[in-house]
Amino acid sequence: MMNPDTFKLQLNQIVDFKNHRDISYREEELVPSWEKNNLSYFQNLMLIPVSSMSSFGSAVWDFNADADAGNVSINCRGSSLRIYWDNFENIPKFVITEIKCITYLYKLNPKLFINQDKNGKHIKANTLTKVTRDGLRFINHVFMLLNDKYGIEYIHKSFSSLAQLDSGMFTEAASTFEYTYHSELKTFLDNMRHPFSKNVVGEMVDCKDPKTLPWKNRSNTGVRDAKIIPELNFDKLVQYSSFLVTDFLVTMGEEPSDKVAIKYLSIKSGSVKLFSELGFTKHVFDVYAASRLQLAGYDDEIINQMLPDLGINNHFKGRSGNLVPSYATKNSILFNKTGNTFADVLKITNLIKYAAEYLISQFTGMRPSEIASIPLDCIVKENNIYLIESKVTKGRSSAIKDLFDDKWVAIPAIIDAVKCIQMLNVIYQSDKLFSNVETKSINSEKKYLTSQSFKIHINNLITYIFGEEITSEIGFYTYMTRHTLAYHLFRADLGLPFISYQLKHLVQDAERYTSKGMHSGITLSYGHIGDELAKGTRGLRRQAEIEKVKSTMDPDGIYLGPKGIEHKQKLQNLFSGYMAEGYDKEDVFVAMVEQGIALVNMGTGFCYGGRTEDFDESIPCIGSLRCNPIRCKNAIVTKANAPKWREVYIENMQNLNKPEYASSSKQIQEAIDEAKKVLEYLGEPIT
Numbered sequence: 001m002m003n004p005d006t007f008k009l010q011l012n013q014i015v016d017f018k019n020h021r022d023i024s025y026r027e028e029e030l031v032p033s034w035e036k037n038n039l040s041y042f043q044n045l046m047l048i049p050v051s052s053m054s055s056f057g058s059a060v061w062d063f064n065a066d067a068d069a070g071n072v073s074i075n076c077r078g079s080s081l082r083i084y085w086d087n088f089e090n091i092p093k094f095v096i097t098e099i100k101c102i103t104y105l106y107k108l109n110p111k112l113f114i115n116q117d118k119n120g121k122h123i124k125a126n127t128l129t130k131v132t133r134d135g136l137r138f139i140n141h142v143f144m145l146l147n148d149k150y151g152i153e154y155i156h157k158s159f160s161s162l163a164q165l166d167s168g169m170f171t172e173a174a175s176t177f178e179y180t181y182h183s184e185l186k187t188f189l190d191n192m193r194h195p196f197s198k199n200v201v202g203e204m205v206d207c208k209d210p211k212t213l214p215w216k217n218r219s220n221t222g223v224r225d226a227k228i229i230p231e232l233n234f235d236k237l238v239q240y241s242s243f244l245v246t247d248f249l250v251t252m253g254e255e256p257s258d259k260v261a262i263k264y265l266s267i268k269s270g271s272v273k274l275f276s277e278l279g280f281t282k283h284v285f286d287v288y289a290a291s292r293l294q295l296a297g298y299d300d301e302i303i304n305q306m307l308p309d310l311g312i313n314n315h316f317k318g319r320s321g322n323l324v325p326s327y328a329t330k331n332s333i334l335f336n337k338t339g340n341t342f343a344d345v346l347k348i349t350n351l352i353k354y355a356a357e358y359l360i361s362q363f364t365g366m367r368p369s370e371i372a373s374i375p376l377d378c379i380v381k382e383n384n385i386y387l388i389e390s391k392v393t394k395g396r397s398s399a400i401k402d403l404f405d406d407k408w409v410a411i412p413a414i415i416d417a418v419k420c421i422q423m424l425n426v427i428y429q430s431d432k433l434f435s436n437v438e439t440k441s442i443n444s445e446k447k448y449l450t451s452q453s454f455k456i457h458i459n460n461l462i463t464y465i466f467g468e469e470i471t472s473e474i475g476f477y478t479y480m481t482r483h484t485l486a487y488h489l490f491r492a493d494l495g496l497p498f499i500s501y502q503l504k505h506l507v508q509d510a511e512r513y514t515s516k517g518m519h520s521g522i523t524l525s526y527g528h529i530g531d532e533l534a535k536g537t538r539g540l541r542r543q544a545e546i547e548k549v550k551s552t553m554d555p556d557g558i559y560l561g562p563k564g565i566e567h568k569q570k571l572q573n574l575f576s577g578y579m580a581e582g583y584d585k586e587d588v589f590v591a592m593v594e595q596g597i598a599l600v601n602m603g604t605g606f607c608y609g610g611r612t613e614d615f616d617e618s619i620p621c622i623g624s625l626r627c628n629p630i631r632c633k634n635a636i637v638t639k640a641n642a643p644k645w646r647e648v649y650i651e652n653m654q655n656l657n658k659p660e661y662a663s664s665s666k667q668i669q670e671a672i673d674e675a676k677k678v679l680e681y682l683g684e685p686i687t
Helices: 004-019 021-025 033-047 067-071 093-108 125-150 152-158 167-176 183-192 195-201 231-251 259-265 282-295 300-306 333-338 342-364 412-428 451-466 468-474 480-493 501-515 526-533 540-553 564-580 585-595 639-655 659-682
Strands: 060-062 082-084 379-382 385-389 407-409
Touching: 004 021, 004 033, 004 093, 004 195, 082 125, 093 125, 093 183, 093 195, 125 152, 125 167, 125 183, 231 259, 231 342, 231 412, 231 451, 231 501, 259 412, 259 501, 259 639, 282 300, 282 342, 282 412, 342 412, 342 451, 342 480, 342 501, 385 412, 407 501, 412 501, 451 468, 480 501, 480 540, 540 585, 564 585, 639 659
Parallel strands: none
Antiparallel strands: 060 082, 379 385, 385 407
């Protein structure tokens, strides 16, 4: 913490800028001797230490070595904690100096800028750098437009202050600014136009309230529309990620915790090839890992400790007695005999790592900053429930204490994903669960996974499973897994069927964890957890509510079952009336969300039974909640029920050829055929 006397001295020095700005602007000119004290002020200003590594006059302000940088997520360090002033070449030099003054005032004493910092005492380094960089980008755009109109030489000679910009210039720039207007840019502009900034600029900056400017792109001051991974893509992405992880563990001789994934793996279909299907073995993996380690500078003794099953024997040694170098191993007899190349192993092990990272991210809902902080040994057990333990740097208290603060429920799929990365880490040598795919050299500093690198990892995985076109359509970004999880928890809260068995496990385990009152003292609904995950976004709950209505009330939908034709006809009559009044389908769906619907979700279908006033003993689902369009006249099956029918198909396919189910094989085959017909009728993939 800064010494009070130093703080007061620096604050006064910045505030006094307006009394010296004219001389400071002429720093390169010859000035009379009686003005030398003013020039000395400017020289001293440039020497003020703004961070442990930078002074006021530095071209780069670097906050990485400051004390509070330790509280910043590891994926937000490096360039994220630097301000590169020279990158904004359109802004005149002296205007940059003004912005430096306002920025340092904001760092020294945020409470001077009312409503900008709730505590009014301290601004975090990553917040300061982001606010400043985003603001500089916009001011750079303002001056770019001026430079294009009047010429850069004229503008740089004529403009010596932000106060020379008028509201029309800000308005024009906002309407053509390609980047999104959000809370950090608002903070910068509010600081710039704040009355206290007159101490720097000399007069009020003529900029309207940033919220009223005609921004080309805006996020409504930080509240953003959240995107999710589309449902069928989500289901397949989870499925194949689980296959990659489970197959790797089995091939390496490990017992997976996710028993359901093992069953699903036995009837896998599709073109995605797994570790074992490509002919890889634990031995091939060990040889590959040894060559990666040697290339990174690790000696035979260390490699033997890390890969005891391999053993550095003569088969892997050259004439000198050392392990065959990596470049030779890439073309060694071992790889040629198995038909595998070094590049093949590199590709598949990277994909397995990406799949494991995706599963952990998807079913914990961690923020990117939390992901980057997970230690390699992260699984803990409390009250017989497995949890992932990490560190949270986000400075916001949560209503769900510990559940989404520093511990996350670890379902079997997550436990397997963690185990998978721990085994793969012999290649990467990281102390964090999430890492880059390069091997850390024996004497090099640790490098941590950035948000951009994580995005690349998941995009590579999506491309492997779906191809580049679908990857582009999904448009994955780092918060998408969190928002997708929130969306599916809202769906669970609304009674819609689960689209993946992993999600079912998560909901069940989260319920066990929270209902025990271990940390929160309350029982949380899935929707409540979804609300916590979705903070800072909008539309996810409403999106799930509208989906529920569409699944049963779309006049153009597909409906199977005795009541299906009748139901669809009623909907078409109803909607034709609304459309005649000028409403479109989406308007009607939104209205239905507000009013609620009368159908009951039974998992495999929706039941019209509740509409029968008299007792009807022919309805077979009473007491068992079993819904089947062939057996029940009140059943309607829609696309929303497809996940349950897919589960019926897969479960029965598992049991069909098992000896213990031989006496029931006819019934099992009937269930398979029935589920297959339902899925085909709905236009849904079988698996």
